[in-house]
Amino acid sequence: MALDRGWLNIAKRHYLRLLHTSEGSRAMPSHRQIDTNPLFYYTSGRWLWNEREQLEARYRRFDVPSLQQAACQAIGANKCMSFKKIGEGNYNKAYRLEMEDGQKIIAKVPHPNAGPQVHTTASEVATMEFARTVLNLPVPRVLAWSATDQNPVRAEYIMMEEASGSQLHEVWQDLPLRRKCDIIREFVDVERKLLSVSFENGVAGCEPAIVTSGPQEVIDHIESTYCIGPITRREFWEKQRSEMQFHGPWTSSAEYLKSVARREIKWINNHANPQEPSKTPWQYTNPQQKSPEAHTALLEKFLTAIPYITAKDPELVSPRLWHPDFHAGNVYIDAQGRISCIIDWQGAWATPVFIGANPPLLLDYGIDMLMKLPENFKALDDTTKDKLKYQVSQSILIHTYEETTVEKNPLMYKVMHHPHGQTLKQLEAFVGSTWDNCLFPFEECLIRVESEWRHFGTNEPCPYHFSAEEIRQHDEEAGTFNKSQELWKELQGVLTDEGYASNESFSKAVEILGDLREVGLSGLEGEDRRSFDKETRWVLDLRSH
Structure with a gap:
């Protein structure tokens, strides 16, 4: 990856403060002895900050x-x-x-x-x-x-x-487009099977499974063999949340969403520490990020809206099994190019369909659809040709997926075309981590809900309101937030916003941090420069290791 001037300028305009980490959150790796036996120790990559904590979370010794x-x-x-x-x-x-x-x-x-x-x-x-x-x-x-x-x-x-066969991510790039389309059709069949059983229980519980659809012999087997819950999603158990009674059961998707918001309000009120240094010091945070009151105010707004914005279609709110990590690394294909194995079911859960079900990660819905190459394709430069070929191939794969989904899995198609479906998925994703991650995108979703309220199919007015001044402040922040997203997108494959770099990209990541440090120094003078230089010297230490 080339370190181009474009995003260095982004860093200079918006990230001078990012390297200026507070005392206690400095990224200097700890030299405390840790057992580095590769059988038990994480060896696939490095973290450029908070490394000791990350490694300890992934260390497991056994006999x-x-x-x-x-x-x-x-x-x-x-x-x-x-x-x-x-x-x-x-x-x-x-x-x-x-x-x-x-x-x-x-x-x-x-x-x-x-x-x-x-x-x-x-x-x-x-x-x-x-x-x-x-x-x-x-x-x-x-x-x-x-x-x-x-x-x-x-x-x-x-x-x-x-698992038999080859991991799909190892062979995907070399497969012909026709074979890729066949695999996408198989993905649709897997999704159809996942959504084929609807549970009467809430999202999760601690009770025998109750099934509402399927052949009677299948229903009898499930109800006599399996239980639903408690929910094992990690965010429900992190820190003191493990001690809270917010692990189910829930009687509906609305109750589930309310429970997540109430859990976070209780956790923030009882345990959030505004003085605690950021554990991800380079991630964008807005001025309200360390204000418990700001978080709880937005969570209360969300609570008031849940009864009106939750999907009403019984199929869309029904709990059904979903594999949230159904990506190319967890799928194996055989020599004929057919799916031979699906692994890593640890994160699977019975989710309200409109919240949990998503198209395959192999599909890039961020592209503009283009079903064939332009007439002047041969005259274009190689970089443009590669982009256009990717755009066309992804467009064909998306078309194949949606066409097959309409035919074989209409419930999934309904999910994909549910009004405001993406906003509702984002709200569910953001509501449980505003303090630990970022408040801004949650606020963005709530502002969007209010602005589009008339399209949610209710005659009731929106139960909350953002003032003109609140929206103005939010819009002012949007530019900085978007630039932060651009930076991390540029760094994709090299460095994550948690500081992780694979062994292969570690040297490049350290080089980038060094360049960012120089950008920061060039924009400062006097005592600010001396302080910034002192507090970011750990980057030089990384270069020397």
Whole structure:
């Protein structure tokens, strides 16, 4: 990635303050000793700030011989001959064990940040079994598991069959467009199966599943075998939220949304610390970000609007299973290009359809649709040609997806064309993290709801109001917020707003931070320059490591 002058100028105009981190949030890596055994330690990348905290959240030690023995018992093998870490994500590590007789097994061990203990693993195992046996989806068979660390392994684990085929993200770019269209049609079939079972229970509960649609023998099997809840989404359990009674059950999607807002109001009032340094010091924050009153005022506005803006269509509000990480890294295809396995069901949940269901991440809905190349294509430069070819191929894939969805999965098509559907999804995504992430986009959604209120199908007036002065201040901030988004978009694939860089992009990320530091220094003089120089010297230390 080239460090072009365009976004360096963005940094100069809008980011002089970003490197000026407060005492206590400085990104200098800690030198405290941490066990760096690659079996247990995160090795796929680095964090340029808050690294110790991030690594500790992803460190999981366990007893390797006991895990090997448990794997042997699961498949009737005598001895494990090979044990290797084959992958890791934000929340889990995966290991391949090969036995003396040639059998292979995958062991998945969750990180400490994966979610609530016991519930997270038990829910994933049940969901995988449900998806495999009830929905007939290509999911690895679970061979053994433990939802507690009170075992010889001293960790929770899931042992499963190894996924067959190749990960889709490894081959996607090289596939011909016709083959990609075939895979997109298969995605539609998977989504249709996921949405085929509707639960009468609320969004999540702690009770036997009650099913409202499907063949009677399937309904009987589900209701006698499975329970719904409690919800295991991580944001419901972070920090002191784990001690709060906001984990379900909920009787409706409206009650679910109200619960999330009330949870955050209670957490902010009881635990938010305005003096705590930002843990992501370079992420944009508006002037109200550290004001508990500003957060609760917006959350109260949202609460008043929920009864009016929640979808009314019974199908759209019905809870149905969804895989929120249905991306190319979690999908395997066989030699014929057909989906052979879907993995990582840890985050799957029974969601109100209008909130949780989304088109595949393989589709870029940010493009302008273009179904064929322009007549002057051959005369264009190579960069423009590449952009146009991408635009056309994505347009064809989106058209294929929507055409197939209309035919085979009308409920999903209804979700995609629900009025204000994207605004409602964004509200649900933002409402539970205004303090930990950013308040501005939540306020943006609420302003949009008020401005478009007459289109929500109610005769009642909007129950809240933003004054002209509040909207003026918000609009003034919009430019800075949008520039921040532009910067992070430019850095996509190199550095995230949490400071993460892969091993391959780490050097480039450090180089970029150094350039940003120089930009900041060039805009300051006197004591401000000396202070900024002192407080950002850790960037130079990163360069020297």
